[in-house]
Every structure is written in structure tokens, then in C-alpha cells.
Amino acid sequence: MLKQYAFNSLSAADIEQLVARNTDATHTIQDAVSQIIHDVRQRGDQSLQELASKFDKVVLEKLYLEKEDIEALATTITRDQQRALEIAFQNIHKFHSSQLRRERVVETMPGVECWREIRPIEKVGLYIPGGSAVLPSTLLMLGIPARIAGCKEIVVCSPPQQTGKINGFVAYCLQLLKIEKIYLVGGAQAIAAMAYGTESVPKVDKIFGPGNQFVTKAKSMVQSMANVSIDMPAGPSEVLVVADHTAQPAFVAADLLAQAEHGPDSQAVLVATSVDIIQRVNEELIKQLDILPRAEIANMALKNSYAIEVSDLHQALDFSNQYAPEHLILETDEWKSLLPRITNAGSVFLGHLTPESAGDYASGTNHTLPTSGYARSYSGVSVDSFVKKITFQHISRDGLLQIGSIVETLAELEGLHAHKNAITIRR
Amino acid sequence: MLKQYAFNSLSAADIEQLVARNTDATHTIQDAVSQIIHDVRQRGDQSLQELASKFDKVVLEKLYLEKEDIEALATTITRDQQRALEIAFQNIHKFHSSQLRRERVVETMPGVECWREIRPIEKVGLYIPGGSAVLPSTLLMLGIPARIAGCKEIVVCSPPQQTGKINGFVAYCLQLLKIEKIYLVGGAQAIAAMAYGTESVPKVDKIFGPGNQFVTKAKSMVQSMANVSIDMPAGPSEVLVVADHTAQPAFVAADLLAQAEHGPDSQAVLVATSVDIIQRVNEELIKQLDILPRAEIANMALKNSYAIEVSDLHQALDFSNQYAPEHLILETDEWKSLLPRITNAGSVFLGHLTPESAGDYASGTNHTLPTSGYARSYSGVSVDSFVKKITFQHISRDGLLQIGSIVETLAELEGLHAHKNAITIRR
Numbered sequence: 001m002l003k004q005y006a007f008n009s010l011s012a013a014d015i016e017q018l019v020a021r022n023t024d025a026t027h028t029i030q031d032a033v034s035q036i037i038h039d040v041r042q043r044g045d046q047s048l049q050e051l052a053s054k055f056d057k058v059v060l061e062k063l064y065l066e067k068e069d070i071e072a073l074a075t076t077i078t079r080d081q082q083r084a085l086e087i088a089f090q091n092i093h094k095f096h097s098s099q100l101r102r103e104r105v106v107e108t109m110p111g112v113e114c115w116r117e118i119r120p121i122e123k124v125g126l127y128i129p130g131g132s133a134v135l136p137s138t139l140l141m142l143g144i145p146a147r148i149a150g151c152k153e154i155v156v157c158s159p160p161q162q163t164g165k166i167n168g169f170v171a172y173c174l175q176l177l178k179i180e181k182i183y184l185v186g187g188a189q190a191i192a193a194m195a196y197g198t199e200s201v202p203k204v205d206k207i208f209g210p211g212n213q214f215v216t217k218a219k220s221m222v223q224s225m226a227n228v229s230i231d232m233p234a235g236p237s238e239v240l241v242v243a244d245h246t247a248q249p250a251f252v253a254a255d256l257l258a259q260a261e262h263g264p265d266s267q268a269v270l271v272a273t274s275v276d277i278i279q280r281v282n283e284e285l286i287k288q289l290d291i292l293p294r295a296e297i298a299n300m301a302l303k304n305s306y307a308i309e310v311s312d313l314h315q316a317l318d319f320s321n322q323y324a325p326e327h328l329i330l331e332t333d334e335w336k337s338l339l340p341r342i343t344n345a346g347s348v349f350l351g352h353l354t355p356e357s358a359g360d361y362a363s364g365t366n367h368t369l370p371t372s373g374y375a376r377s378y379s380g381v382s383v384d385s386f387v388k389k390i391t392f393q394h395i396s397r398d399g400l401l402q403i404g405s406i407v408e409t410l411a412e413l414e415g416l417h418a419h420k421n422a423i424t425i426r427r
Numbered sequence: 428m429l430k431q432y433a434f435n436s437l438s439a440a441d442i443e444q445l446v447a448r449n450t451d452a453t454h455t456i457q458d459a460v461s462q463i464i465h466d467v468r469q470r471g472d473q474s475l476q477e478l479a480s481k482f483d484k485v486v487l488e489k490l491y492l493e494k495e496d497i498e499a500l501a502t503t504i505t506r507d508q509q510r511a512l513e514i515a516f517q518n519i520h521k522f523h524s525s526q527l528r529r530e531r532v533v534e535t536m537p538g539v540e541c542w543r544e545i546r547p548i549e550k551v552g553l554y555i556p557g558g559s560a561v562l563p564s565t566l567l568m569l570g571i572p573a574r575i576a577g578c579k580e581i582v583v584c585s586p587p588q589q590t591g592k593i594n595g596f597v598a599y600c601l602q603l604l605k606i607e608k609i610y611l612v613g614g615a616q617a618i619a620a621m622a623y624g625t626e627s628v629p630k631v632d633k634i635f636g637p638g639n640q641f642v643t644k645a646k647s648m649v650q651s652m653a654n655v656s657i658d659m660p661a662g663p664s665e666v667l668v669v670a671d672h673t674a675q676p677a678f679v680a681a682d683l684l685a686q687a688e689h690g691p692d693s694q695a696v697l698v699a700t701s702v703d704i705i706q707r708v709n710e711e712l713i714k715q716l717d718i719l720p721r722a723e724i725a726n727m728a729l730k731n732s733y734a735i736e737v738s739d740l741h742q743a744l745d746f747s748n749q750y751a752p753e754h755l756i757l758e759t760d761e762w763k764s765l766l767p768r769i770t771n772a773g774s775v776f777l778g779h780l781t782p783e784s785a786g787d788y789a790s791g792t793n794h795t796l797p798t799s800g801y802a803r804s805y806s807g808v809s810v811d812s813f814v815k816k817i818t819f820q821h822i823s824r825d826g827l828l829q830i831g832s833i834v835e836t837l838a839e840l841e842g843l844h845a846h847k848n849a850i851t852i853r854r
Contacts, residue, residue, distance in 0.1 A: 080836060084832075084833045087833050088833060091535040094533060094535045095533050098531065099530070101528070103525065103526070108518040108790060108791035109518060114792050117766075121803065122771070135841060137841065169841075205803040223651075224647045224650075224651065227803075229801065233651070254845065254849040254852045258845040258848070260845070261843060261846070262843075288845075292844055292845055294842075294843075294844065298845065339544075342546070344815075346818075347818040350820065351821055353853055354821055355849035357838055357850060358820065358822055359820055361837040361838065362834050362837065363539050363820045364535035364820070365541050365818040365819075372654065373654050375815065376548065376549065376654075376815075377548050377655070378656060382816065382818075384816070388771075389806045389811070390775060391793065391807060392766070392774075392792075393790045393791070395778070395790065396780065399780070406788070406789050407787075407788050410512070410563075410564060410789060411784055413504075414596075416685070416688060416721075416784075417688070417720050418715075419688070420784070421681050421684070421719075422784045425678060426681075
């Protein structure tokens with residue numbers, strides 16, 4: 001079922017090709033997005049309203065919902081569903097609350113004190129995808145760290161449903177987050193609106209959130225055009241599962257399928273210590289695939305996926321680090337000893353009873369993670385993503401005596417005399 | 428001398444215009460850089476050698492210097508200069524060493540454990556500008572946090588001097604950092620080489636460092652084209668000085684000039700609590716400008732600068748936060764009470780005896796900072812910039828019982844049945 005390779009017969013070039021993600025930056029998308037951004041900048045709300053009727057097939061009188069609408073929608077979901085969202089909220093909040101700590105003052109020389117202080121990014125924009133799958137979990141994953149960071153203004157954009165509203169799950173999450181307004185704007189136009197501002201939608205300092213190829217392209221474009229930053233570049237979702245003889249083939253297959261059902265361009269990679277394991281996982285894949293509502297999507301994704309046989313777990317980790325997966329699952333009794341060898345990954349799931357779907361929803365970790373190999377240099381979203389750390393320094397009269405001649409020497413050797421004079425004049 | 432405005436007579440639109448930096452994204456630059464990137468990708472070292480003879484006016488036999496060359500060059504500077512670089516190294520190292528701390532494990536529910544671990548970015552590229560001003564201090568500011576983070580491969584690129592070498596200061600800093608190789612590649616071609624790799628220059632995961640408009644444009648382009656990330660977008664350097672009646676006009680003028688001598692596009696903004704202060708600073712500017720070797724550059728930058736009269740220090744901070752300066756200097760006795768009001772700034776210099784030039788070289792804080800208003804959403808470079816934080820989770824049998832039904836409910840409401848099944852199959 002899965003294409004199959006043996007690590008030891010792969011050349012370096014083969015591996016390079018296997019770990020490369022398909023990044024088709026088609027110009028069709030770029031041109032369409034460029035047009036949308038231009039139009040939203042020029043015509044603001046008017047443009048957003050027209051694009052809503054074009055893409056979302058809905059005529060919007062106003063571009064947002066407010067407190068009363070949100071309250072009413074939130075009551076349409078069951079108490080069980082509310083409770084599940086509440087517990088996810090609590091777990092995510094508990095884990096993310098531990099991420100920021102006050103740092104101490106460092107006296108680098110007598111009288112020279114340096115430190116960092118945390119400040120929230122004032123205005124942040126959260127994009128919550130809609131369309132085929134509506135993702136209230138993404139609203140929690142972005143809204144909770146924004147709240148913990150203390151961001152003053154949290155702008156949420158999500159495409160309207162055909163009712164001209166949002167669904168009850170998203171509404172309930174807005175309530176949990178104490179966010180009293182949501183903008184009914186989707187796609188590239190939402191990113192453009194938050195980057196430049198319109199009559200209704202405020203301009204923000206940083207834009208977060210996943211989305212389709214249009215959203216992703218828009219984020220990358222406004223990042224270099226407007227004075228705005230983004231959480232990270234985004235590509236299709238992916239998982240890499242490491243399995244040895246202690247793994248349960250049924251669990252491994254279930255985890256690969258959970259990835260595969262995301263979309264036809266998702267990738268699920270199995271790295272196993274024997275061909276026998278691969279064989280048994282393949283059998284399970286066929287069995288479990290049959291009963292999935294999204295079987296067609298999952299099947300397409302599996303065609304885009306593969307299995308690799310390795311000699312041992314260390315070789316498995318070598319490949320995984322080269323691949324730099326968004327999600328890494330270690331289905332082996334030996335997970336503890338492997339921890340220090342993991343160098344590149346977004347989020348890691350340890351042992352036989354820790355499926356990725358736990359982290360997607362409720363374990364507490366964030367599910368907004370680097371894809372397409374960006375785990376080599378990016379971390380997933382955390383409270384860090386919603387703050388700046390500003391450096392401060394204070395020098396006393398004594399400190400100036402200590403540091404003065406050093407700065408003068410260095411400024412002089414770089415040929416910057418006014419830099420030198422800023423010290424000399426104070427001495 | 429400085430253009431002058433009164434805060435209370437400015438409209439919101441006036442302020443918006445004053446805090447906007449001149450971002451002329453000319454297509455001439457984009458086209459030239461695009462061509463260079465394309466050529467380096469296609470022809471590798473050959474292209475780098477040709478560009479060196481074209482732009483740096485030097486024929487290079489090999490594209491790098493190694494240990495023995497570096498050692499020899501490092502002996503060409505005086506002992507005093509070496510000592511100044513050593514002390515800067517120590518201070519920067521001391522402050523940056525305090526930036527990483529192990530985080531604790533959080534049990535979000537009984538049996539559900541989540542935590543983050545730090546991993547260095549494996550391959551980093553540092554760009555050290557050359558040309559009119561050679562900046563060994565930048566090598567320290569980037570190399571020290573890279574070393575503390577534990578990056579495996581540190582690739583340094585700097586344009587060759589007309590001797591085909593680098594200067595002794597840069598060589599000595601390489602020695603302090605225990606970096607045994609430097610690539611003699613400058614400009615946009617250095618960024619392209621590190622983003623894609625050539626026969627000589629290794630491909631890296633993240634590129635750091637300031638540079639001219641070509642370097643900056645190249646960084647922004649490879650960020651969206653290649654699988655590489657960058658430290659931050661960069662624009663011309665800038666300072667905002669807040670001064671009240673306790674300020675020494677001579678100190679304020681010296682700090683504004685230290686900024687102005689960087690380049691004709693630098694901006695120095697004075698925010699003062701009376702027109703009298705502005706007047707006296709202007710007088711000092713004229714006096715001090717006269718004796719500067721780089722007076723012509725500084726004069727051009729001052730034309731691009733301005734002063735604002737405010738009613739009080741709170742209004743001063745309001746303006747400063749809107750401007751979001753790379754460097755903020757508070758020349759007032761009241762600096763301590765103002766600290767909590769600072770929301771947007773790169774690095775802050777407190778009181779009358781803490782000039783920016785101290786932080787540029789040796790106080791210990793980093794001088795690679797967000798410009799052009801990006802301090803609203805970016806922090807300066809720190810050890811954080813050279814690491815990822817990977818999230819981990821482990822769920823026990825007990826934890827699975829706690830969290831299982833919640834994940835099932837959430838997966839179901841999002842319509843992701845394989846996600847649900849990854850839990851159900853384990854229960």
C-alpha cells in the first residue's frame with residue numbers, strides 16, 4: 001500500500017529527494033492573490049463584501065458578528081460538546097501559562113546592568129479556516145496564547161457559512177476566550193484586511209493561522225509588502241511515525257490515517273525497523289481505510305506517502321531529523337532513550353498511547369506547527385509568538401568608567417567617531 | 428536644525444505619517460537581486476567568483492580563508508584593540524548566557540505530561556557587512572548567541588577587501604568565537620549562496636545579519652523562495668531620544684549624531700518636553716557636527732529626522748510606542764517610572780549615562796534589532812533566535828482514560844473520524 005524504501009540502499013541524493021516536500025509555487029495562485037490584496041487595499045469593506053458573495057456565496061449586511069449573535073450561536077451545541085471544548089481550553093491554558101517567565105537582571109560589568117522584559121504584541125490577527133472543515137480547535141490554539149500574552153486587540157477572521165454566520169463551536173470558543181467580535185472574512189482577503197486594515201477590520205501587527213494555498217500565499221506576500229509579521233510559513237500537514245517490533249500495527253495505521261484524512265496533499269511517513277512491520281501496517285491501513293468517511297481524501301494522501309525500512313532506531317532518528325517532521329510519533333518502548341537524539345521536529349508524541357490526535361485537540365501543546373521542513377528553524381506557536389522581549393540597560397557613573405574606554409576603542413576601530421564621542425562627552 | 432512639530436497640534440494622520448518609515452521598494456533592486464540569486468543557484472562558485480571581481484574588485488582563487496590565514500590576520504591589530512574586543516565578547520557572552528532555561532514538565536491532566544525542550548538550529552549563516560564600514564561587532568553579536576545555542580555549523584560570509592582578505596578585527600573575532608573558516612562572499616550573492624548552497628558555501632537553515640538594500644532584499648526573497656528562514660526584515664537604523672529638563676543637551680545631541688553617522692537614510696528623532704530643550708539640542712548639534720569625520724553623512728540623515736515637543740513624559744512615551752523605535756534612549760531622571768509604559772522598542776537605554784553606543788558594542792545586549800516599526804512584533808536577536816523549542820507529550824494508560832472521550836468528541840465535531848479512531852483503537 002505505502003511505497004517502500006530500504007534506508008541502506010538509498011543514496012544521499014535519494015534521501016534529499018524523499019525529504020523534499022512538493023512546493024509548487026504556481027503563478028496562478030500568486031496572481032490571483034495579488035489581485036485580491038490590491039483590491040482590498042483599494043476598496044476596503046466594499047471589496048470584502050463582494051468577495052464574500054463571490055467565494056462564500058453569501059450576501060453580508062455587515063462584516064462581523066457581535067456579542068449577542070455569538071451568545072445565541074453558542075447555545076446551539078450540546079453540553080457534552082461544550083464540556084469537551086472547556087477541558088481542551090483548560091489543558092491548553094495550563095501548558096501555555098508555564099511558557100513565560102520573568103528574567104533576571106545581569107550585571108555584565110560593575111555598574112552595567114542588562115535585562116529583558118516581555119511585552120505583548122498589541123494587535124494580533126487570528127485566521128480560523130472554514131469551508132469543508134471548520135476548526136474551533138485552531139481558535140483555541142491561537143486565542144489562548146494571545147490571551148496569556150496579554151495582547152490588547154485580538155482580531156479574529158473566519159469565512160462565513162452560507163447562513164451568513166459562524167458555527168456554534170467557534171462561537172462557544174469565542175465565549176471561552178472572552179472575544180466579543182468575529183469578522184466574517186475568509187481566504188486571502190482576510191489576510192489582506194488584517195495587514196492593511198479596512199473600515200471594519202482593524203490593521204494588526206502580526207497574523208497567525210493556517211489556511212489553504214491562497215491564505216498561505218497571501219501571508220507570505222503581506223509579510224514582505226506590509227508592515228506586518230506572520231507566525232510561520234505553512235504547507236500541507238505531515239506526520240512521521242517511527243515504529244519498532246514493540247509497536248502495534250493497528251495503532252500505527254490509525255495514526256497514519258489521521259494524518260492522511262486532513263487533505264490529499266498531506267503526507268504520512270512510516271519509518272520502521274523491519275519490512276515485516278511495514279507489511280503489517282499496510283494490512284491494517286487497508287482494513288481501517290474502508291470504514292472512513294473521508295476515505296477518498298486519505299487514499300490520495302497515502303499515494304503521496306511512503307515507508308522506509310531502517311536497521312535500527314538510531315537510523316530511524318537520523319532520517320527523521322533530516323525530514324524534520326511537523327509531527328513525530330515514537331511508537332517504541334525505547335522512546336525515552338531516543339529523546340536527546342531528536343533535533344528537528346515540531347511536536348513529538350511519545351510511546352504507544354500518545355496519538356497525534358491527542359495533541360491536535362487537548363493534551364495542552366499547540367497544534368500550529370512548522371511544516372515542509374521548516375521545523376529545522378521554526379518552533380510551533382506558543383506564548384512566545386505573541387510577545388516581544390525588549391532589552392534594557394542602565395549604566396551608572398561607575399559603570400561608565402568601566403566600559404567607557406572599551407566602547408571608545410571599538411567605535412574608533414569601526415571608524416564611527418560620533419559613537420565614540422557619545423561616550424567621551426559623558427566622561 | 429531638526430524639523431520641529433508640536434505633538435498637540437498633530438492630527439492622527441500627521442502622526443501616522445511621521446512614524447511611517449520611507450520604504451522605497453524599488454523594482455530596480457528587486458530585479459538585480461533576482462538575477463543574482465538565479466545566477467548563484469545555476470552556476471555556484473563560478474558565479475560567486477565573477478561577482479567578487481565585479482563588485483569587490485578582487486580576483487579570488489578560493490572563496491574562503493582558513494585557520495592559518497585567520498591567525499595571521501588576527502595578529503595585525505594592537506593588544507589594546509584585542510583587549511577591547513575580548514571584553515565586549517565577555518559582556519555579550521555573559522548577558523546572552525542567561526537567556527536559555529530548562530522548562531518544567533506540566534501535567535495538564537493526571538497522566539498527560541507536556542513540556543518543551545530546546546534544540547539548536549543546526550546550520551546557521553551569519554552575514555557580516557563589509558564595504559565602507561567593517562563591523563567586527565556584528566560578528567560578535569551574531570556569533571556569540573550561535574555558540575551559546577550550540578549550532579553545529581556556523582557559516583560566516585563577508586565581502587573580501589581589495590587584498591582578497593578580511594581585516595584583522597574580524598579575524599580576531601573569528602578566533603574568539605573559535606570559527607575556523609570565513610567565506611569571502613558579500614552582498615546578495617552571499618545570501619543566495621547560504622540559502623541554496625554552492626560547491627564551497629554550505630546551505631544553511633537560517634540566515635542572520637544586517638546589510639545594504641541588496642542584502643535585505645535578497646533575505647526577504649530567499650525567505651519565501653528557498654527552504655530557509657531569516658532573523659528579521661531590516662531597514663535603515665534609527666533612534667528615538669526622549670528628553671526632559673533634566674537632560675544634558677550635549678549628551679542628547681551626541682546620541683542623535685551617533686545615529687546619524689550610520690548612513691544618509693538613518694533617522695534620529697528627538698521627543699522633548701519643551702521647545703527650549705529642542706532649541707538647545709539644535710545648538711549642540713551644530714557645534715558637534717562640525718568636528719565629525721562623517722559630518723556629510725550625518726547631515727543628510729538629520730535632514731531626514733525631526734523633533735517633537737510634547738506636554739509631558741507620558742505623551743512622549745505614547746509617541747514613542749507608536750513609532751516603535753529600534754533604539755530608545757530615556758534621558759530623564761524619571762526613567763524608572765516610565766519603564767512599564769514602554770510597549771514597542773528594540774533596545775532601551777536608561778538615564779543620562781547610558782548612550783546607545785554602549786549597547787552597540789559592549790554593554791552585553793544585542794545590537795541586531797528590529798527597525799522600520801517592526802519592533803511592534805519582533806524582538807532583537809538573542810539566543811532564542813538560534814534555537815527551536817520542540818513540544819513533547821506523553822500519555823499513560825490512565826491519561827488516555829482521562830483525555831480519550833474529550834478528544835473523541837472534538838474530533839467528531841470537526842468531522843475528522845480517523846482522528847477519533849486513533850483514540851478509540853487504543854482504549
